[in-house]
Amino acid sequence: MxxxxxxxxxxxxxxxxxxxxxxxxxxxxxxxxxxxxxxxxxxxxxxxxxxxxxxxxxxxxxxxxxxxxxxxxxxxxxxxxxxxxxxxxxVCSIPEGRGVFANLTVRENLWVAAGHRVGLEELEEVAYTRFPRLGERRDQLAGSMSGGEQQMLALARALGTDxxxxxxxxxxxxxxxxxxxxxxxxxxxxxxxxxxxxxxxxxxxxxxxxxxxxxxxxxxxxxxxxxxxxxxxxxxxxxxxx
Ligand SMILES: Nc1ncnc2c1ncn2[C@@H]1O[C@H](COP(=O)(O)OP(=O)(O)OP(=O)(O)O)[C@@H](O)[C@H]1O
Ligand SMILES: [Mg+2]
Missing domain, CATH: 3.40.50.300 (P-loop containing nucleotide triphosphate hydrolases)
Structure with a gap:
């Protein structure tokens, strides 16, 4: 990294x-x-x-x-x-309210975050290793996840920017x-x-x-x-x- x-x-x-x-x-x-x-x-x-x-x-x-x-x-x-x-x-910030896209799935949220610095595959691997719960829910809409799961997704997205x-x-x-x-x-x-x-x-x-x-x-x-x-x-x- x-x-x-x-x-x-x-x-x-x-x-x-x-x-x-x-x-x-x-x-x-x-x-x-x-x-x-x-x-x-x-x-x-x-x-x-x-x-x-x-x-x-x-x-x-x-x-x-x-x-x-x-x-x-x-x-x-x-x-x-x-x-x-x-x-x-x-410098990466997670604002008040987390900044995840409610109407996108976990995977799509990671995809948006991946940008040009990290590939989606690598980002997904890092995210699901650190947060197995996100891996189980990769195709679930972010807005339908619990607050804690959304916060984990916000962190996973942030980590995607290294x-x-x-x-x-x-x-x-x-x-x-x-x-x-x-x-x-x-x-x-x-x-x-x-x-x-x-x-x-x-x-x-x-x-x-x-x-x-x-x-x-x-x-x-x-x-x-x-x-x-x-x-x-x-x-x-x-x-x-x-
Ligand atoms: N966009 C804005 N326009 C005008 N005033 C603002 C704006 N954002 C914040 N303020 C004012 O600036 C001051 C500091 O606000 P700030 O949001 O930094 O506080 P905070 O410590 O984060 O509070 P909280 O715990 O409620 O999140 C407050 O008086 C607030 O009303
Ligand atoms: Mg505040």
Whole structure:
């Protein structure tokens, strides 16, 4: 795979945001975000509704150009480049709502994702090995699968792009805890393969056990960043009013 070999930039964090300000229309919603995700790490991006988690994802993926600040990918300044270009550099995002095509089968969804970088056969093999359930359901319409199965399909599609960076937004939404754990096991395995993972979750306690590092956002600012245990302590004293 393209990203498994060590590269000269490998010592630099894969994602590095500094001083990011970004607006939706006239309204600034990110007020100077600093955040790094090393290779092979899972960083949890936490915070209540409207904190700015999805907006951070959009900035990293190139969908929303920042008003100021810099974005580095593997040490290279990529501030202001488009989503197509970030995708080419190995940034892959699974948006809120998963982004699978409900009226296509599992196989067709994989086929759409395969693009020119990976052949369909290879992609199917990788997908069905990692998620045997998808193999059993290859001809089923994605929209008729369970939430967990759809999330697995979304991940399988993302892996088809051979990503260096995975941006996962509210992965646990609508899933039973036991299914979240299965999906998280896959995330942990992907991180172990060297992929840098930024995981936005509103429900901190779900994401913290998986994370190597956690960043707590509120009102478009980083209010705490550190080891998951520290952030958990911070959460129970302030954010949750505990
Ligand atoms: N397209 C948009 N146009 C205008 N304002 C927006 C847009 N998208 C987000 N916002 C605003 O930006 C702020 C941050 O939103 P964002 O979606 O990043 O929060 P979030 O942390 O992902 O929240 P949630 O947990 O609900 O997904 C909110 O105040 C939101 O209303
Ligand atoms: Mg969001």
């Amino acid at each position: 393209t990203h498994s070999a060590p590269t000269p930039g490998a010592v630099a964090p894969v994602i590095e945001l500094s001083g990011i300000r970004a607006s939706h229309g006239e309204i600034e919603v990110l007020h100077g975000i600093d955040l790094t995700v090393p290779s092979g790490a899972v960083v949890a991006l936490l915070g209540p509704n409207g904190a700015g988690k999805t907006t951070v994802m959009k900035v990293v993926s190139g969908l929303l150009p920042p008003a100021s600040g810099t974005i580095r990918l593997a040490g290279r300044d990529v501030t202001g480049i488009t989503a197509t270009e970030t995708a080419r550099l190995g 990503p260096a960076v995975l941006l996962l937004d509210e992965l646990s939404m609508g899933l039973a805890l036991v299914v979240v754990r299965q999906v998280y096991d896959v995330i942990a395995a992907l991180a172990a393969e060297g992929i840098a993972i930024l995981l936005a979750e509103q429900f901190a306690r779900i994401a913290l056990p998986l994370a190597d590092h956690a960043v707590l956002l509120a009102g478009g600012r980083v209010v705490h960043a550190g080891a998951p245990a520290d952030v958990e302590r911070e959460l129970s004293t302030t954010y949750l009013g505990g």
